[in-house]
Amino acid sequence: MAQNMRLDRFFSSQNLASRKEFRTLLKQGRVAVNGAVPAKADLKIDPERDEIFLDGTRIGYQKHLYLMLNKPRGVVSATEDRSQKTVLxxxxxxxxxxxxxxxxxxxKDTTGFVLLTDDGEFAHxxxxxKQHIAKTYHAVLDGPISEETAAQFEKGVTLKDGFTCLPAWIKTVKDGQNPIVEIILHEGKYHQIKRMAAACGRHVLSLKRIKMGGLCLDPDLPEGGCKALLHKDIQKLLEGQGAE
Incomplete structure (x- = not known):
């Protein structure tokens, strides 16, 4: 059961209006709670039980927020950092x-899909x-991969420190002196793709995550851009637990 919250806080939590914007909506009589126009912005409501309307349309309560971020190079995946820009x-x-x-x-130097949420249970x-949610990347390498390298990935690359990775998949998607390869992982060790490539005699020049589970990074989302995900998107995140 949701805890009671201020009405203006409810609107801001649902990304409907800032608290300042909400006061304007309230003065214009565009907000209703259980059939009545509230007098104050700090009215306490139960977002799961009370019927809240904006311009005659009932507002459903979304307890948690899920965002897709297209992370640029140079930004750290942290909630706060005194010296560097973070994803937040x-x-x-x-x-x-x-x-x-x-x-x-x-x-820091990897780009692409980062999921931001306030739902700790879902993140876990x-x-x-145990879930083995697939993560798909595009990497630019300093040279082509061999059939032997692809076989090593599928078997499980043994890193220079002796750790053996779970089976992964690699294929070339664009040939050239610096080919682009697609890599699918089911784990996320520190610098794993770079270390796997190094163990196979290759250097990663750039790396981008393009997919988590069954959900692809929106190709129309610019670097540094952020968008809210829908319920159907959240379900796709739980897909793709096997290799493609």
Whole structure:
């Protein structure tokens, strides 16, 4: 059961209006609670039981927030950092909610899909090694891969420190002196792709996460851009637990 909250806080938590904007909506008589127009912005409501309307349309309560961020290079996957820009610094005010954190991390120089949420239980679910949620990347390498390298990935690359990775998949998607390869992982060790490539005699020049589970990074989302995910998107995150 949700705890009671101020009406203006409810609107801001649902990304409907800032508290300042809400006061304007209230003065204009555009808000109703259980059939009555409230007199004050600090009216306490139960968001799961009370019927809340804006311009005659009932507002459903979304307890948690899930955001897709297209992380640029040079931004750290952390909630705060005194000296460097974090992924939370890129969240626009209208989408920000206290308690947001990155569900999984990308290296500072890696770009692409980062999931931001305030749902700790869901984050644990998709990050748990038992779930083996697939993460798909595009990497630019310093040279082509061989059939032997692909076979090593499928078997499980043994890193230079002796750790053997779970089976992964690699294929070339664009040939050239610096080919682009697609890599699918089911774990996320520190600098794992770079270390796997190094163990196979290759150097990663750039790296981008393009997919988590069955949900692809929106190709129309610019670097540094952020968007709220729908319920159907959240379900896709739980897909793709096997290799493609």
């Amino acid at each position: 610094d890129l969240v626009p005010e209208e989408l920000y909610r206290p308690g947001l954190f990155p569900a999984g991390r990308l290296d 679910r998709i990050l748990s090694p």
